[in-house]
Amino acid sequence: MKIKKLKNKLKKSFPAFDVREENNCRIVTGESDNWNDIINACSMCVSKDKNVHVVNDIRYTGKAEEPMRTPVEQDSFLEGKEPDVLVIGGGISGATILRELSKWKVDALLVEKESDLAMHASGRNDGEIHPGVDLAKGSLKQHYVLLGNRLFPDLSDKLDVPFDRCGQYACFTQGALIGFVGLYALKRKYIDGCSDTKIISGRTLRQKEPNSNPDFKFALYNPSAGCICPYGLTIACAENAVQNGAAVSLNTVVTGMTVENGKITAVQTNRGTLHPKIVINAAGVFAEEIAKMANDRFYSIHPRRGTNSILDRKAGRLMNGIASVKVLELHSGHTKGGGLLHTVHGNILAGPDAVETNERENFATTPESINTVFTKQKVTVPDLTERDIITYFTGVRAPDFEEDFIIENGRNTKNLIHCAAIQSPGLTTAPAVAKDVARMAIDILQAQKLVLRNDRFKSERKAPPRLAEMSVAKRNRLIKENPDYGQIVCRCEEISKGEIIDALNAPICVPTVDGVKKRVRPGMGRCQGGFCSPLVAQIIAEHQGIPLEQVTKAGEKAFLLFGETKGGDAQ
Amino acid sequence: MKQYDVTVIGGGPAGLAAAVEAHKNGAKVLLVEREARLGGILKQCIHDGFGLVRFGEKLTGPEYAQRFMQEFKDLQIEASTLTFVTKIERSSEGFLLTLVNREGLSKILSQTIILATGCRERTAKQVFIHGTRPAGVFTAGTAQNFVNLCGCMPTKKCVILGSGDIGLIMARRLTLEGAQVLGVYEIQPTPSGLTRNIHQCLYDYDIPLHLSHTVTRVFGHDRLTGVEVAQVDDNKRPIEETKQFIECDALILSVGLIPENEIAENLGIQTDPHTKGPFCDQNLQTLHDGIFSCGNALHVNDLVDYVSESGETAGRNAAKWKRFNRSFASIEPSDGISYVVPQRINVADENMNTILYFRSAKVFDKVTLQILINEKCVFEKKYNHLRPPEMERLPFDFTAFGLKNTDTVKLLIKEDAQ
Numbered sequence: 001m002k003i004k005k006l007k008n009k010l011k012k013s014f015p016a017f018d019v020r021e022e023n024n025c026r027i028v029t030g031e032s033d034n035w036n037d038i039i040n041a042c043s044m045c046v047s048k049d050k051n052v053h054v055v056n057d058i059r060y061t062g063k064a065e066e067p068m069r070t071p072v073e074q075d076s077f078l079e080g081k082e083p084d085v086l087v088i089g090g091g092i093s094g095a096t097i098l099r100e101l102s103k104w105k106v107d108a109l110l111v112e113k114e115s116d117l118a119m120h121a122s123g124r125n126d127g128e129i130h131p132g133v134d135l136a137k138g139s140l141k142q143h144y145v146l147l148g149n150r151l152f153p154d155l156s157d158k159l160d161v162p163f164d165r166c167g168q169y170a171c172f173t174q175g176a177l178i179g180f181v182g183l184y185a186l187k188r189k190y191i192d193g194c195s196d197t198k199i200i201s202g203r204t205l206r207q208k209e210p211n212s213n214p215d216f217k218f219a220l221y222n223p224s225a226g227c228i229c230p231y232g233l234t235i236a237c238a239e240n241a242v243q244n245g246a247a248v249s250l251n252t253v254v255t256g257m258t259v260e261n262g263k264i265t266a267v268q269t270n271r272g273t274l275h276p277k278i279v280i281n282a283a284g285v286f287a288e289e290i291a292k293m294a295n296d297r298f299y300s301i302h303p304r305r306g307t308n309s310i311l312d313r314k315a316g317r318l319m320n321g322i323a324s325v326k327v328l329e330l331h332s333g334h335t336k337g338g339g340l341l342h343t344v345h346g347n348i349l350a351g352p353d354a355v356e357t358n359e360r361e362n363f364a365t366t367p368e369s370i371n372t373v374f375t376k377q378k379v380t381v382p383d384l385t386e387r388d389i390i391t392y393f394t395g396v397r398a399p400d401f402e403e404d405f406i407i408e409n410g411r412n413t414k415n416l417i418h419c420a421a422i423q424s425p426g427l428t429t430a431p432a433v434a435k436d437v438a439r440m441a442i443d444i445l446q447a448q449k450l451v452l453r454n455d456r457f458k459s460e461r462k463a464p465p466r467l468a469e470m471s472v473a474k475r476n477r478l479i480k481e482n483p484d485y486g487q488i489v490c491r492c493e494e495i496s497k498g499e500i501i502d503a504l505n506a507p508i509c510v511p512t513v514d515g516v517k518k519r520v521r522p523g524m525g526r527c528q529g530g531f532c533s534p535l536v537a538q539i540i541a542e543h544q545g546i547p548l549e550q551v552t553k554a555g556e557k558a559f560l561l562f563g564e565t566k567g568g569d570a571q
Numbered sequence: 572m573k574q575y576d577v578t579v580i581g582g583g584p585a586g587l588a589a590a591v592e593a594h595k596n597g598a599k600v601l602l603v604e605r606e607a608r609l610g611g612i613l614k615q616c617i618h619d620g621f622g623l624v625r626f627g628e629k630l631t632g633p634e635y636a637q638r639f640m641q642e643f644k645d646l647q648i649e650a651s652t653l654t655f656v657t658k659i660e661r662s663s664e665g666f667l668l669t670l671v672n673r674e675g676l677s678k679i680l681s682q683t684i685i686l687a688t689g690c691r692e693r694t695a696k697q698v699f700i701h702g703t704r705p706a707g708v709f710t711a712g713t714a715q716n717f718v719n720l721c722g723c724m725p726t727k728k729c730v731i732l733g734s735g736d737i738g739l740i741m742a743r744r745l746t747l748e749g750a751q752v753l754g755v756y757e758i759q760p761t762p763s764g765l766t767r768n769i770h771q772c773l774y775d776y777d778i779p780l781h782l783s784h785t786v787t788r789v790f791g792h793d794r795l796t797g798v799e800v801a802q803v804d805d806n807k808r809p810i811e812e813t814k815q816f817i818e819c820d821a822l823i824l825s826v827g828l829i830p831e832n833e834i835a836e837n838l839g840i841q842t843d844p845h846t847k848g849p850f851c852d853q854n855l856q857t858l859h860d861g862i863f864s865c866g867n868a869l870h871v872n873d874l875v876d877y878v879s880e881s882g883e884t885a886g887r888n889a890a891k892w893k894r895f896n897r898s899f900a901s902i903e904p905s906d907g908i909s910y911v912v913p914q915r916i917n918v919a920d921e922n923m924n925t926i927l928y929f930r931s932a933k934v935f936d937k938v939t940l941q942i943l944i945n946e947k948c949v950f951e952k953k954y955n956h957l958r959p960p961e962m963e964r965l966p967f968d969f970t971a972f973g974l975k976n977t978d979t980v981k982l983l984i985k986e987d988a989q
Contacts, residue, residue, distance in 0.1 A: 069792060314836070364788075365701045391696045393704065467671075468657070476675045483673035488655035491605060528694040534716045549723050553706035557793035560706050561723040562820075565748045 006045060014041045017058060023411070025298050027055045033062040039302055039356045042401045054401040056300035065359045068286065071113060071251035071270060072556045078249060079272030083109040084451075085441050086267060086276035088254055088290055090114070091122035092230060093419050093437075094282035095237035096430040100438030102244035105452045106445060109276070110238065110246065111269060113253035115555035116510045116518065117238050118231035120284050122427070123518070124363070124395025125230035126308055126341055126349050128322055130425035131168060131222035133185075133194045140405040144429035146193050149224055151431040156228060159236035160463040162344040166321035168225030169205060171380060175217035177328060185220055196224050211318045211381050213325070225322055229344055230427050231518050232463075235508065240461035242507040244454060250510070251555070254283075257293040262414050264294055277448065278441050280417045285360035285398040287406075287420035296413040299406055299421060303360045304397045306338070306352025307369035312526050313346045315388040318381050325379040340377050340384070345524070350377050350384070352395070363394045390526050399423040407433060409440060417441055464502035464520050468494040489539070490532040492525020497539060504543045511544050513537055514554035533560075575601045577889045578668060578681035580656055580834065583611020584875050585866020586687030587639035588882030589889070593685070594648050596890030601679065602643075602650040603670060609643070609650065610636035611689055612712065613875065615719045618740050620767070624876035635875060659684070659838060666861065683861045683889040686835055686849070687882060690867040692737075693827040695789075700732075700822075702788040707795030711737035711825040718744060726821035730798050731755045732786045736764040736873060736960075738825020743772035745823075752778050753819055756800055758785040758807055761934055763960050764825075765873055785809060789822060798822050828871045838862065845910035846870035852899065852917040853925035853969075854888035855881060860897070863889045870912050870928065873962050877928065884926070895919065900969075900978040905943075907932050907984025909959060916969050918976050923969035929982055931957035940965075943981040944972055957984065 003021045010019050010028075014037055017030035026045045032038055038058045045054050085101055087094045090112030101108040114120070129152050132145035156163030172181065181199065188194040200221045205212055238248050249271065257279075258266035267274045283290045291297040311318075324339030338351040351373045370392060378384050400406060400421035410416030419437050422429070445451050467475050467485050479486035484498030503519035504511055513529070513536055516522060522536050523529030529536070537551040537560060544551075549561040577593040579586045582604030590602040608614060613621070616632025623629060626638070643650070651672065658669035665682045692710035700708075709717070709725050715737065717725045727750050731738045734757040742752045755773060760783050762769050773780050781800070787809050788799035797818045801809035830848040832840075840849045840859045848869040849857040856863050865885035866878040899915040911929040935957040942950040949972060957963065969980070 361792075364703045367699060367701055370699075386699075389696060389699075390694070472669075472676050475671070479671070479673070479675040486671055486673040486675060487653055488605060488671065491655070494655070494657065527691045528696065530692050530694060530710045530713050533713060534721055538721070548721055553793075555793060558706040559794055561717060561721075561725055562727050563724060565718055565722050565724055567722060 010041060010044060013044065017041045019045050021052070023298065024052050025055045026052060027057050029057045031059045031061055033060070035060060035062060035358050036356060042300065042302065046401050050402070050404070053299040053406075055298065056302065056401070060358055062358070066361065068289075069361055070253045071115070073251045073270055075271050077271040078252065078269060078274050080275070081109065081272070082275045082277070083107045083247075084276070084445055085109070085278045085280060086111065086274060087280045087282055089282035089284055090117040090234070090238065090248065090250070091120060091282065091284050092118065092234045092237070092427050092430040093284075093422050093433065094280070095234045095241070096434035097280055097282060097419065097437050098241040098246050098248070099237040100434045101441065102241040102246040103438070103454050103457045104442055105454050106442070108241070108246040109274075110241075110248045111252040111254065112248070112250050115251055115512065116515050117248070117250075117508070118234035118518070121395050121397055122234045123231040124308070124393055125427050126338065126352060127227045127230045127343060127427070128168070128341055128425075129163070129226040129228055130428040131194055131197065131225040132192070132425070133170075133188050133197050133220065133222050135192065137192045140407060141425065141429065142192065144405070144432045145425045147432035148425075148429040152226060152228065155431050156233070158459045159233065159240055159461045161228060161233050161236045163226055163228045164344050165224065165226035166342060167208070168222045168322040169209065169212070170220040170326045171205065171212060171216040171323055172218055172326055173213070173215045173379070174328070178218050180328075181218070181220055194222065197222050209320060209323060211383055212323060213379055213382055219323075227322065227341055227344055228427070233427070235519060236461055236463065239507040240459070243461060244457050248508055254290065254293065259295045259413055262412055264413060264415055278415045278417065278444055280419060280437060280441060282419045284422070285396055287398060287418065291418065291420070294410065294413045294416050296410040296416055296418075298411050299400045301398050301400055301421060303357050304399055304423070305355050305357045305362070305394050306397065307365050307373070307392055307394045308338070308349055308351035309370055309373065309389045309392040310343075311348040311350065311388040312390050315348050316342060316346045318348055318383055323380050325376065338373055338377070340380055345521070348388075350374065357396065360396055363396070365392050365394045369394070391528060397423040405429070405433070407437060409444075415444065464499045464506070467496050467499060489535050490522035490525065492527050493521045495520055495522045500536060500539050501543060504540065511540050512552050512554050512558075513540070513560070516540065573601075573679045575599050575679060575681040577601075577683050577685060577886070578603060578666070578679065579685045579687055579886070581611065581687035581689055581866070581868070582606070582609040582650065582652070583687065583689050583866065584613055584636060584639065584878045585689070585868070585882035586611070586685070587636070587643055588879040589685045589687055589863075589865055589886035590648050591639060591642050591646060592883040592886030593890040594646050596887050598890035600648050601681070602648060603654050603656055604650060604652045605655050607653050609640050609652065615712075615715050616740070617719050618744070621875050624874060625879060632875075639879070656834065659834060683863065683892045685863045685865060685885050685889050686832070686868050687866050687885075688831040688834065688868045690828040690830045690871055692824070693829055695822070695824055698732075698824070698826045700786055700789055702799075703791055705789065705791035705793055705795040707791065707821040708789060709821060709823050711735070711741045711823050714741055714823050715744065718748060724748060724750060726750050726823070728753065728819045729821035729823050730786065730800070730817055730819050731823045731825060733757060733824055733826035734762040734764045734769070734780060735825035735827060736768050738823065739764045739768040739772040741823055741825070742778050743776055746776050746778065753817060754779040754781055756781045756784040756786055758783070758803055761958075765960055766958070786822060787814065790816075795819070795821055828867065830868045830871060832868060835862070835864065843910065843914055845904065846912060848912070850915055851913045852897065852915040852920075853913050853923060854917065854920070855885040855913065856888060856892070856917075858915070860894060861892060870910065873960060877962065877964060880926070881928075898976040900974045900976055900980060902927070902980040902982065904929065905981040905983035907935065907938070908982045911982050916974055916980065918974045921970070923974060925967060925969065927965040927967050927982070929963050929965070930959050931963075931984060932959065934958050935984055935986070937987050939985040939987060941983050941985055942967065943983065944974070945978055946981070
């Protein structure tokens, strides 16, 4: 569409906005207090040319977003460092890229502003490893989802992260749709490369998923779909990278960059100024900010939040794989009410929904989100009930308006690589994307110096042992070696003190209640830490040699306690 | 492999009483406790008021527990602390329990099992509190653990949601430790804790109680910075116009207790949807032969005295247990009664003398409780007051009624004509 025509079209719907094209960007301008108008206007301006991106320069005059949350640390820990590669962002993208980089003899550093890895989208993800059945050929998403999906059995094995190829079902109540969906499946199978997709009958579905709605007439079945623990995988990748010589600096926020002659020469952080040779932008919802700092902003991120609920393991029987009811929608946009997924830990996860938002770090949940998901998913499994919910959480996705990934070198800034606009299926694609991004970085470095492979790279990483899942003999042997493995701290998930201490002794130690929870799961069960959180806090305090009141939930500011009672040392 | 007649799981007040009583009735007993010390939740209940019914005096939780622990020790009953039951299997010889502790895994064989696993607290998400997930949201029991066992303050200024007894006790405890308790919010139109606790813990300290109010939202990214409260309508839905922000650093929850019956459920033991505890007969034997239930795992009690009593019933009967075919008449809660324990009478047992524990479904004044057998009234008792938070205890002997397994016993409330 010619820009003039687009201008008119936009004006018709949104008189307050304007669009212009420059440097392969469609820059949308104006002012509005209606966020949905801004999203719709920008989406309207998306070009068919994949190289052209929408940049949202509309000033939002509604309720302003809170400033980006930053760590309290202020020191010179990183001052003057000159890493070969600086990865910004400790989500699944950054962590997998760091691991790929650690296969080379390069000095790679990942910075993450939060107190742990996987604190934003990667820690709030449903964990589905997508089959790619919903994607048509031609997008980066589709290219990488097929590549990524295949990497999981080996990757999860090497990194000791549980992965279950449990299969996914898109279920239909309208039998008449079978012809249409059948054609869709054939196209996906033979043209788009999702080779294992197939139609199964309602009867077959019920054999595999006995609790699914008896009214389902047929389903589109994708055996290659699976699930993994998304934060577990992120942590595992980062730990493995660190074991192989890479570095991770948590609580480190990039505050600015110096760009000279199309090159980033300095990166300012709260922990000092660095001079990396290459910068990789894997900053999730803040990728556009990083691009702006680097003088290379050619896309816009529009945050989209979603809420997931976790159900008690008692309800785990409701679903063995991944499923959702499907209704025919003309506009087959993004997720609207998610699905049901049997997690690798035996819970059922319900969600997520999808709501556009201007707030990148507002993780507050609302009753509406839970209602949306449950209303829809009670059709998938009629026995589903909110009463089984043990927790829920909100994450914010980081799509651009083109709804595809941006994986490319900087357009203006030469030593920058964007790994941006990573949204669903970003967890699935991450291992494949990381290979390419690392390769791009190595190629830039190779032009400057000789970069050799890290011949001492070890692809294996061991997670803390999971005693409750072991054979009697093995568990006994470990307890004999370390009696802490025999002392159960978390009754709901049957986690021992030894496992908690192992988490604290891991290559990346995050000595907070949530840090331990994400690594070895005390507090993930039905009592949600009611019984074990004081015990976990005590184990952390003991391990770190700090008073109990200095132990936090997550990060430095989320303190649990306000010092001693009047009686003082009641212990 | 070590063998026992009775294995008690849980070393709180119910388990201690059960173990002592089983031992006194000649059984070889093992008590398994997950924590390092016996006493269960009583360890952290340092307030008084325990034992009034049983000992006629006001004891603190640790003092009350100590009396049983002393007896337990004097009788030299075997206990295994810091020990977790990880698996229970049935065998022709009895129950095979797999225990895990610092020495490793071990298996024991037991003829009977008494489940005295207590209860857990309902969490914020189980009552659908929304907003952020900061530090500073505690269940009252967790807050009590931090204050009384760890000697640390979980708050300086808090709101308490729910007027359950632990919440009321914590309102007073935190106030005594110098924290500000801004108010107790209760979604129900009536308090859910004991009347004496409302007076002694709230009114005596000028802590406001807001009935028909709830917390709708939590604020704060790191530490909690405030909560939103609202009045609720008759359907317990928050009324938009009454929403109000309260600045505070913690939300303490006392929104109900749930019997811990994961072991029972794994064994396929049927539980009562009203009590969330196993269905039991007059001997507190579950519908599964050889497995007994007592204390808060059976149903949530408000007085520890009755927890001990049910422990003793279970202990005594477990010690005497022999395999024989049971046959049940059922006891059902009817008009005005929310639940009754036990839910079954084993009519094959010549002794049908039992203690009925029940709660009314709402507040009643001047009413008559009736016991019906097959719709025929066989017993009446007048009550001046019946309140849901206050459990009622009624010894009743069914022996003389010649109950059959087809019979249904009903408990109901008749409101007296004014």
